[in-house]
Amino acid sequence: MAIYDTRRRRSKFYIGLCFASVAIGLGWLAIILGTLLFEGFRNISPAVFTQMTPPPGSEGGLKNAIIGSLIMTVLGVAIGTPLGMLAGTYMAEYGRHSKLTIVVRFINDILLSAPSIIVGLFIYEVMVVKMGHFSALAGAMALAVIVVPVVVRTTEDMLLLVPDPLREAASALGLPRAIVIGKVAYRAARAGLITGVLLAIARISGETAPLLFTALNNQFFSTNLNAPMSSLPAVIFQFALSPYKEWQQLAWTGALLITLAVLVLSVTARVLQMGKPGK
Amino acid sequence: MANHLAIDNAGPGSAEARLANALLGFKVRDKAFHVLTLAAAWTVLILLGGVVASLVAGSIPAIKAFGLNFLTTEAWNPVTEKFGAMAPVYGTIVTSIIAMAIAVPSALGIAIFLTELCPYALRRPVGIAIELLAGIPSIIYGIWGLFVLAPFLQEHVEPGVISLFANVPVLSDLFAGPPYGIGVLTAGVILAIMVLPIVASISRDVFETVPAVLKESAYAVGCTTWEVVRSVVIPYTRVGIIGGVMLGLGRALGETMAVTFVIGNAHKISPSLLSPGTTISATIANEFTEAVGDIYTSALITLGLILFVITFIILAISRYLLLRLHQREGL
Numbered sequence: 001m002a003i004y005d006t007r008r009r010r011s012k013f014y015i016g017l018c019f020a021s022v023a024i025g026l027g028w029l030a031i032i033l034g035t036l037l038f039e040g041f042r043n044i045s046p047a048v049f050t051q052m053t054p055p056p057g058s059e060g061g062l063k064n065a066i067i068g069s070l071i072m073t074v075l076g077v078a079i080g081t082p083l084g085m086l087a088g089t090y091m092a093e094y095g096r097h098s099k100l101t102i103v104v105r106f107i108n109d110i111l112l113s114a115p116s117i118i119v120g121l122f123i124y125e126v127m128v129v130k131m132g133h134f135s136a137l138a139g140a141m142a143l144a145v146i147v148v149p150v151v152v153r154t155t156e157d158m159l160l161l162v163p164d165p166l167r168e169a170a171s172a173l174g175l176p177r178a179i180v181i182g183k184v185a186y187r188a189a190r191a192g193l194i195t196g197v198l199l200a201i202a203r204i205s206g207e208t209a210p211l212l213f214t215a216l217n218n219q220f221f222s223t224n225l226n227a228p229m230s231s232l233p234a235v236i237f238q239f240a241l242s243p244y245k246e247w248q249q250l251a252w253t254g255a256l257l258i259t260l261a262v263l264v265l266s267v268t269a270r271v272l273q274m275g276k277p278g279k
Numbered sequence: 280m281a282n283h284l285a286i287d288n289a290g291p292g293s294a295e296a297r298l299a300n301a302l303l304g305f306k307v308r309d310k311a312f313h314v315l316t317l318a319a320a321w322t323v324l325i326l327l328g329g330v331v332a333s334l335v336a337g338s339i340p341a342i343k344a345f346g347l348n349f350l351t352t353e354a355w356n357p358v359t360e361k362f363g364a365m366a367p368v369y370g371t372i373v374t375s376i377i378a379m380a381i382a383v384p385s386a387l388g389i390a391i392f393l394t395e396l397c398p399y400a401l402r403r404p405v406g407i408a409i410e411l412l413a414g415i416p417s418i419i420y421g422i423w424g425l426f427v428l429a430p431f432l433q434e435h436v437e438p439g440v441i442s443l444f445a446n447v448p449v450l451s452d453l454f455a456g457p458p459y460g461i462g463v464l465t466a467g468v469i470l471a472i473m474v475l476p477i478v479a480s481i482s483r484d485v486f487e488t489v490p491a492v493l494k495e496s497a498y499a500v501g502c503t504t505w506e507v508v509r510s511v512v513i514p515y516t517r518v519g520i521i522g523g524v525m526l527g528l529g530r531a532l533g534e535t536m537a538v539t540f541v542i543g544n545a546h547k548i549s550p551s552l553l554s555p556g557t558t559i560s561a562t563i564a565n566e567f568t569e570a571v572g573d574i575y576t577s578a579l580i581t582l583g584l585i586l587f588v589i590t591f592i593i594l595a596i597s598r599y600l601l602l603r604l605h606q607r608e609g610l
Contacts, residue, residue, distance in 0.1 A: 011503035018396060021388030022405065025479065028472050029412045032423050039426075086319030094313050095320065104320050106602075107327050110594045113526060114587070115533025117560045118330060121583045124567075125333035145326060152323060176305040178312035206416020209535040209560070213567045233418050233536075240422045240540065248426070255422050259415060266414045270407065 033259070040256025043249045053219050053235055056244045062254055064221040068136070068230040069205065071223065072215060075140035076204055080147025081197055087148070088155025093181050105156070111149040119145045120210035128214060136222075136229035139215025146207060147200040154196025158189040195269040202265035206258045208233035232258055334587055337580035340573050349581060355546035355562075357571070362578035364585060366546045370463060370556040371586070374538060375531040377467025377552070382475040383524055389475075390482035391508055394489075406483065413476035421540035424469040425461075429541050432468070433460030437553055455551040459543065464552040466542040473537055474527040481523030485516045485604065519604040525597030533590045535560035559586040 047061045054060025087108075091101045123142040128134055162185050170180040186193065216228040217238060236254045239247035341349060345362065352363020393406055437458030444450035489512050497507045513520070543555025544565050557565075559582045570576045 007503050007506065011505035014505040014508075015396060018388040018392045021385035022392045024385055025389050025412070025475055026405070026408055028475070029408060031427075032415070032419070032472075035423060035427050036419065083319050083322060086316045087323050090316035090320040094316055100317075100320060104323050106595075106598060108323050109598045110591060111323070111327060113529050113533075113590075113594055114330075115535065115560060115590055117533070117535045117563055118334070118583055118587050121337070121563070121567075121580055122330045122333050125337050125580070126329065148323065148326065176309040178309040179305070181312070202414060206418055208416070208418045209564055212564055216568065233416070236418055236422060237536065237539075240425060251422060252426075255419050259419050262414055262416060263411060266411060 036252070036256050036259055039249075039252035040259075043253055044256070048250075048253055052221055053230065053239075053250070054246060055219075056242065056247065059246060060250070062232065062235065062250060062257070064218065065230045065232045065235040065254065066257070067221070067223070068215070068218070069232040071225075072136055072140045072143055072211070072229060072231060073201060073205055075137075075225075076143025076147055077197065077201055079140065080144035080200065081151050083144075084148045084151025084196075084200075085155050085193065088152045089159065089181060091152070091156045092159035093177070093185065104152075108149045108152045112153060115209075116146060116207055117209035117212075120213055123210065123214045134214065134216035134228045135226050136215050137225045139211045139229060139231065140225075142210035142214045143204045143207060146204050146210065150200040150203055151196050154199065155193060158192030158196065159185055161192065162188040191272045195273050198265050198269040198272070202262045202269070205261050205265070206233060208237055212237070330587070334580060334584040338577055338584045341577035341581040344574055345578075349578070350585075353546075353548055357566075357575055360572065360574045362574070364559075364578075364582055366548050367557050367559045367562045367582055368585065369548050370466075370542065371532055371558040371560070371589075373463055373552070373556070374466045374470055374542070374558055375528060377464065378470030378474050378531045379524065379528055381468065381471035382478055382527060386475050386478035386523075386527070387482055387520070389479040390486050391512075393479075393483045394486040395504060395508060395512070406480070409476045409479050409483075413480060416536075417473060417534055418536040420469055420473050420537040424465065424537060425540040428469060429460035429465050432465055433458045437464075441553070452550045453552055456549075456554050458553060459555060461541050461543040461555055462553050463542065463549075463556040466538045466556075466558070467552075469537045469541055470531045470534055473534060474531050477530055478523050478527040481526060481601075482516075482520055485519030485523060486512055488519070488604065489515050516604070518600050522597045522600035522604065525593050525600065529590045529594040529597060532593065533560060533586060535564050539564045559583070 047059065048063075049061060049066065050063055051059075051061030052064050053062060087104065091104060095101045119142050123138050123145065127138040127141060131138070166184055166188060167180050170184045171177075175183075211231050211234050215231060215234070217234040218228045218230040220230075222229055232254045236251045236258075239254070240251035242248065341362065344360075345352070349362065349364050350368070351365060352361070353365045354361045354363050355366060356362070389409060393402060393409075397405060437454075437460070440454045441456075441458065444454045493511050493515065494507055497511045502510070538558050539561040542557055542561050544557050544561060545555035546557055546562075549556065563579050563583055567576070567579050570579055
């Protein structure tokens with residue numbers, strides 16, 4: 001019986017550790033979100049959305065940064081999504097068992113977790129150096145490069161979840177492959193495909209490293225794609241590390257806006273995916 | 280012209296001709312779509328190729344100037360244009376080791392909780408919360424680390440640690456010096472918080488592949504919960520766990536913003552974990568836009584190349600291991 005007691009005690013001990021690690025893991029989430037809400041909402045006001053980023057030592061808002069982030073995110077998604085969807089379509093539909101698919105899947109998974117600062121360096125080399133100056137377009141391209149692997153991955157996964165009998169039924173009617181994909185597979189996987197795009201937006205809306213030396217930053221309002229553009233993450237980076245109280249406050253507010261956007265996007269993506277086959 | 284005549288000649292059969300045309304259109308469009316998707320798939324490969332090519336091209340001046348000494352030089356002096364990668368490489372590795380040492384055990388604990396211990400109703404909410412934590416952008420961890428974690432460590436943890444280990448031989452060097460708050464240890468802790476949900480959610484997915492019948496058999500011969508985890512779940516999923524850990528490591532090595540805020544950006548190798556240091560990505564993020572001169576820029580790009588090579592290898596191993604697990608699962 002002594003041995004059994006020891007074993008039970010040991011089991012209790014390790015299980016206790018598991019509970020502790022869950023408490024810690026969720027504790028971090030609570031503390032981080034708590035601080036963010038407290039610091040972010042403390043200073044939120046309409047001015048945040050209507051005024052430009054201020055010079056040091058005075059009040060202001062984040063309008064140019066918010067608009068800049070929106071422009072570059074929309075552009076990045078608009079460029080990256082079609083490419084990613086087409087590649088994912090190839091992998092799930094035309095080349096399901098081809099060697100190319102296996103290689104692309106492997107490389108894509110690596111791109112998915114590759115350091116984003118590397119993407120920044122890549123776009124700097126191929127666009128900023130060639131054009132001779134930083135630009136919003138380069139920033140959007142860097143974001144697009146990050147969007148592609150996310151969309152490729154979800155497109156392939158979601159199309160593979162579509163039952164094959166649907167495709168076979170459509171093919172049996174004599175429809176060519178392209179129409180089977182466009183009218184049947186895409187439609188059946190629509191919620192999943194939208195989820196992929198939402199996740200991609202969530203992923204890039206907080207990306208900072210690839211923007212630092214592509215879109216740079218801009219303390220003024222600009223919609224010129226050929227010139228440096230401000231973005232929320234870049235402003236947070238600059239303001240948080242500054243010694244000015246007003247700037248630090250705005251950095252917190254910006255961080256709150258990004259987090260809320262990311263959480264809303266991820267939760268929406270999850271809700272869309274609920275009740276879908278296989279997920 | 281001949282074609283038109285042929286169709287016109289068909290006369291009453293013109294419906295047939297229209298059908299033939301439509302079918303031809305279908306065929307062309309189908310082919311076009313096929314080629315388009317194929318091209319997109321190739322573009323993904325070209326993208327990676329482009330990244331490698333541009334990094335290599337950008338680092339040529341620095342490699343020419345320093346050769347292999349670049350890897351073993353600690354100096355980083357923009358004024359005399361002497362650059363070496365040792366301090367950032369050291370910082371990258373040390374912060375990642377600290378992060379993994381903290382994150383992996385707790386991530387496995389969370390995964391065990393979610394698959395073995397958690398009441399069924401709680402599984403989804405807790406799992407989703409962990410995944411949301413994984414989705415928070417790194418700059419948020421950075422700003423939180425800078426304003427909350429670093430001052431906290433500086434005031435409440437580091438002084439205690441320093442005096443605690445002051446007379447212990449090795450540890451007194453590891454935890455020496457004034458408590459700055461920002462430094463290698465703080466960066467490691469922030470990275471641990473970032474990597475934790477990634478490793479936890481992969482481990483959970485991996486643990487879920489263990490067939491219930493194996494676990495039930497172990498319980499039936501009288502194993503305790505811990506013994507089931509220890510002798511059935513973990514051995515069965517070892518490959519997958521290592522894959523998940525490597526994926527987390529790849530993230531930790533390349534993480535930029537969270538580290539840049541709290542590491543202090545000091546180009547030196549200090550034995551103390553409490554002193555400021557730098558990592559590859561933090562160096563690039565901090566200095567790239569201010570870099571003047573070809574050699575300086577090129578040295579930074581070479582750092583990027585080194586980072587890319589390291590993370591590529593780690594991530595490739597990770598994906599290979601996870602792939603192997605999936606293949607076995609499929610059999």
